Amino acid sequence: MPGLDFLQDELDDYRKRGIYNKVKVVSGEQLPTCIVDGRKVVNLSSNNYLGLATHPKLKKAMIEATEKWGVGAGAVRPIIGTMEIHVELDKKLAAFKKVESALVFVAGIAANRGVIQAVLSNQRNKDEEGQYVVISDELNHASIIDGVRLTKAKRAIYKHCDMTDLARVLEEVKSAPRIMIITDGVFSMDGDIAPLDKIYELAKKYGAITMVDDAHGEGVLGKNGRGTVDHFNLHGKWDIDMGTLSKALGCLGGYIAGSKNLTEYLIHQARPFLFSTAHPPGVAAACIAALEVLDEEPERHKQMWDNSQFFKEGLTKIGFNTGRSQTPITPIIIGDEAKAMEFSRKLYEEGVLGVGIIFPTVARGTARVRTIVTATHTRKELEFALDKFEKVGKIMGII
Numbered sequence: 001m002p003g004l005d006f007l008q009d010e011l012d013d014y015r016k017r018g019i020y021n022k023v024k025v026v027s028g029e030q031l032p033t034c035i036v037d038g039r040k041v042v043n044l045s046s047n048n049y050l051g052l053a054t055h056p057k058l059k060k061a062m063i064e065a066t067e068k069w070g071v072g073a074g075a076v077r078p079i080i081g082t083m084e085i086h087v088e089l090d091k092k093l094a095a096f097k098k099v100e101s102a103l104v105f106v107a108g109i110a111a112n113r114g115v116i117q118a119v120l121s122n123q124r125n126k127d128e129e130g131q132y133v134v135i136s137d138e139l140n141h142a143s144i145i146d147g148v149r150l151t152k153a154k155r156a157i158y159k160h161c162d163m164t165d166l167a168r169v170l171e172e173v174k175s176a177p178r179i180m181i182i183t184d185g186v187f188s189m190d191g192d193i194a195p196l197d198k199i200y201e202l203a204k205k206y207g208a209i210t211m212v213d214d215a216h217g218e219g220v221l222g223k224n225g226r227g228t229v230d231h232f233n234l235h236g237k238w239d240i241d242m243g244t245l246s247k248a249l250g251c252l253g254g255y256i257a258g259s260k261n262l263t264e265y266l267i268h269q270a271r272p273f274l275f276s277t278a279h280p281p282g283v284a285a286a287c288i289a290a291l292e293v294l295d296e297e298p299e300r301h302k303q304m305w306d307n308s309q310f311f312k313e314g315l316t317k318i319g320f321n322t323g324r325s326q327t328p329i330t331p332i333i334i335g336d337e338a339k340a341m342e343f344s345r346k347l348y349e350e351g352v353l354g355v356g357i358i359f360p361t362v363a364r365g366t367a368r369v370r371t372i373v374t375a376t377h378t379r380k381e382l383e384f385a386l387d388k389f390e391k392v393g394k395i396m397g398i399i
């Protein structure tokens with residue numbers, strides 16, 4: 001019986017194609033300079049935008065909650081896994097996001113799967129589900145695509161942030177009984193911002209539902225990091241705001257913020273909410289502390305933007321192409337795939353960690369090294385990194 005023998009063939013093929021991946025291991029804390037696979041590097045690859053993953057207030061909250069309430073929730077949220085600390089986090093998030101209600105899932109990917117499937121299902125008229133249409137920006141995150149795959153809805157794609165193309169798609173599908181437009185708030189490989197204001201206007205015209213995945217906007221855009229909806233001041237207008245607690249908030253989790261009806265409906269219909277165990281109480285407590293820190297220490301937010309501007313300007317001055325980035329996510333676009341991977345490898349040897357990103361994560365011919373600068377990087381670390389980018393860029397003939 002061959003059974004799982006095909007796995008060996010698959011892995012051999014990855015090695016042959018040069019895409020075989022060995023997961024990097026961090027020794028010690030997630031800091032701006034850390035030890036990765038035994039080498040000390042300036043870390044430009046984490047989503048720990050504000051340095052909250054190691055913030056003393058979050059650590060203390062997690063430890064204290066664990067001492068008080070234990071390490072596990074014991075059940076899925078709708079059975080008996082919802083503890084008071086989980087409800088406190090839902091409420092705190094709703095207040096922070098200025099919405100009626102919020103509901104936490106174990107991760108961002110779970111929130112996306114749950115909400116997209118639930119909103120595009122119809123328990124009273126199953127036949128109608130196949131007529132619904134979900135419209136996605138072509139560069140949306142994989143977890144959105146996964147969520148869409150769970151529905152029976154028809155799929156349509158519009159060109160990246162192209163409102164003329166979105167209007168064209170809406171015009172084509174306007175007779176559908178339910179239409180949902182989904183976009184990332186900040187695009188994870190380019191660092192540009194979706195024009196939610198214009199998307200909202202088009203959605204209103206066609207009666208479409210609006211959803212944003214704000215994994216990279218949370219803690220980054222808006223007042224004290226309230227996100228992309230806040231950045232465009234669309235409170236009360238935007239339908240579904242999905243965020244993650246795993247990136248700038250330094251911890252773990254995903255959530256949906258919106259109307260009370262939306263979260264009540266999700267409690268009944270979102271499968272990752274129904275069938276996956278609630279967070280440990282310590283995680284919920286740390287997330288609450290993170291939301292408090294965002295408002296208590298706005299200087300972190302400012303420092304992140306200052307650092308990001310300094311680094312981006314440095315890269316441009318050296319002569320790199322940083323694409324259309326408007327946020328701390330800054331790609332250095334190389335084009336050729338082998339060259340991008342080689343660039344990343346050489347940077348690592350020089351003590352700088354920026355991951356190489358190639359097709360299918362980004363379009364062919366736009367291979368890149370992606371960087372994220374955080375609030376906690378010092379100028380010295382950023383200058384060191386810029387020096388190395390220049391050095392390796394020259395050696396490789398990129399600049």
Ligand SMILES: *Cc1c(COP(=O)(O)O)cnc(C)c1O
Nearest residue numbers: 107108109141143215244246253
């Ligand atoms: C990271 C990410 C997610 C998933 O969030 P997790 O909390 O890590 O599961 C979803 N969407 C986007 C755009 C992301 O970058």
